[in-house]
Amino acid sequence: MSSHALPVTGDPAVYIIHDNPEWIAPFTEALDRLGVAHVEWLLPETTIDLAAEPPEGLFWSRLSASAHTRTDPHVKEYGRAVLDWLAAAGRRVINGRGVYELEVSKIRQHRELAGRSFDVPRTAAAFGPQALVEAAGGFTPPFITKHNQGGKGLGVRRFDSHAELSAAADEFAPGGANAPIDGITLIQEYVQPAQPFITRAEFIGGRFHYAVRVDVSGGSFELCPADACAVPGAGTDTVVEAAPPFARREEITAATPLISRLETLLADLNIEIAGIEFIETADGRQVVYDINTNTNYNPSVESAEQSAGRQPAADRIADFIADALAEAAPPSVSPVGSTVR
Numbered sequence: 001m002s003s004h005a006l007p008v009t010g011d012p013a014v015y016i017i018h019d020n021p022e023w024i025a026p027f028t029e030a031l032d033r034l035g036v037a038h039v040e041w042l043l044p045e046t047t048i049d050l051a052a053e054p055p056e057g058l059f060w061s062r063l064s065a066s067a068h069t070r071t072d073p074h075v076k077e078y079g080r081a082v083l084d085w086l087a088a089a090g091r092r093v094i095n096g097r098g099v100y101e102l103e104v105s106k107i108r109q110h111r112e113l114a115g116r117s118f119d120v121p122r123t124a125a126a127f128g129p130q131a132l133v134e135a136a137g138g139f140t141p142p143f144i145t146k147h148n149q150g151g152k153g154l155g156v157r158r159f160d161s162h163a164e165l166s167a168a169a170d171e172f173a174p175g176g177a178n179a180p181i182d183g184i185t186l187i188q189e190y191v192q193p194a195q196p197f198i199t200r201a202e203f204i205g206g207r208f209h210y211a212v213r214v215d216v217s218g219g220s221f222e223l224c225p226a227d228a229c230a231v232p233g234a235g236t237d238t239v240v241e242a243a244p245p246f247a248r249r250e251e252i253t254a255a256t257p258l259i260s261r262l263e264t265l266l267a268d269l270n271i272e273i274a275g276i277e278f279i280e281t282a283d284g285r286q287v288v289y290d291i292n293t294n295t296n297y298n299p300s301v302e303s304a305e306q307s308a309g310r311q312p313a314a315d316r317i318a319d320f321i322a323d324a325l326a327e328a329a330p331p332s333v334s335p336v337g338s339t340v341r
Helices: 025-034 075-088 097-103 106-115 129-136 162-172 257-269 299-307 313-328
Strands: 013-018 038-042 057-061 092-094 123-126 143-147 157-159 185-189 197-204 207-215 239-241 246-248 273-280 286-292
Touching: 013 025, 013 075, 013 313, 025 038, 025 313, 057 075, 057 313, 075 092, 075 097, 092 313, 097 106, 097 257, 097 286, 106 257, 106 286, 123 129, 129 162, 129 185, 143 162, 157 162, 197 257, 197 313, 207 257, 207 299, 207 313, 246 299, 257 273, 257 286, 299 313
Parallel strands: 013 038, 013 057, 057 092
Antiparallel strands: 123 185, 143 157, 143 185, 197 207, 197 273, 207 246, 273 286
């Protein structure tokens, strides 16, 4: 086997397709506790033989919208190629090709939400820095920018005047300090929460797991729950922004009307694992603005869940994957035992 070929195991396993090892450990540890065989497919620097069939098993896409900030600007295309190969072979993929297209496009997310009558922020998409300034002219300050292919708060900045954005517009141009990887920058209304937090609702197997409140009193737009999501300063290794505090919102349950609607949305879009963010405003709006199909979980929340006798998200995912693998694997072979990284 080529040293760059994607690794396989002889037994059916869950193949985790990803671009960031720092995000994987909680899930592989949970799978190990259940004895579920798993193999990591880390992109890039890999190859696929298009004349070969993919291995038997279950495939889980953990490809992220922010991959280009860590490794290679073409990771999105590598992921598309692998997911197309799997789809052509009829393999079972959790959060497959269509879901990945949603992950890497906030325009798609906005259209799917708006098309189902969710309250979403007013948004315009700009293709270039001068178009960005022009589009912002139709918004009343303050407003925010964000990258269409985002994650990790990429491109998210608050502007309190049109002049402030005009002065910074060149940063969003190709080669600029804040250039979006796909060239598309969004202008979005700034939605003021009634209290200084946003809510992230987590879904596993398409069903509600829990909701957490994320403290934004410090003005943070970096809302990834994982410790590994702390953002380094541009061109440095110095961490300038750590993840804000997270805590479970006990009052939000599967019976909450918005949660029920979100479960229907996920079923319609074939999204099996996701975190969806929304803001509650002083005038009663519930504004849904982000669908994360490469969701991570906050260690302090997960620890608190375990201490309270509830199942942490990583363990519930392992259970869900074990059941899905048993359904996808040939009945004569037991999908336990081996691990390949």
